[in-house]
Amino acid sequence: MKLKNLDMLQTISPMGVQAIVDFGKYELSIIQNEMSYGNKQGLYEIAVFDGKYQVELPGITAEGDTVKGYLTESDINAIMLKLYTITGTQGTQI
Numbered sequence: 420m421k422l423k424n425l426d427m428l429q430t431i432s433p434m435g436v437q438a439i440v441d442f443g444k445y446e447l448s449i450i451q452n453e454m455s456y457g458n459k460q461g462l463y464e465i466a467v468f469d470g471k472y473q474v475e476l477p478g479i480t481a482e483g484d485t486v487k488g489y490l491t492e493s494d495i496n497a498i499m500l501k502l503y504t505i506t507g508t509q510g511t512q513i
Contacts, residue, residue, distance in 0.1 A: 420503075420510040422449070422463075422495040440499065443508035445469055445476070449495060456488020463495055464488035467502075476505075 420440065427436035427449075435452020446468040451457075455464035466486045467476045473485035479498055480487050490498070499510055 420499050420512075422492045422499075425449070425512055427451075439513050440502075440510040441508075441513045442502045442506045442510050444506050445474075445502060446513070447499065447502055447510070456486070457490065460489070462488070463490045463492075465490060465495065465498060478505075 425438040425440070427438050430437050430450075430452055433452040433454045435450060435455065435458065437448065437450045437452070440447045440449070448466045448468065449463055450465075451461075451463050456462075457464060464486055465479075466473045467479060468474065475482060475485055478501055503509060
């Protein structure tokens with residue numbers, strides 16, 4: 420799965436776009452909105468969820484942090500590949 424294949428849904432508050440990809444155990448939230456890290460540069464921010472909680476995930480987020488910003492399309496694609504490798508589940512947009 421690649422970022423370009425996702426349907427980025429419009430969000431109103433804050434104004435922007437979001438996609439959520441289900442990898443079985445984890446869900447990846449990808450956003451670009453007026454409050455996200457990197458938005459002004461046209462970049463993305465992600466958060467990884469385990470159930471309803473944002474979680475740190477080594478190799479994806481930094482220790483002590485549950486979000487990662489200033490990400491390019493290539494960065495997002497690499498994160499989705501890592502989540503596939505970790506979970507063994509091909510991501511499905513929800």
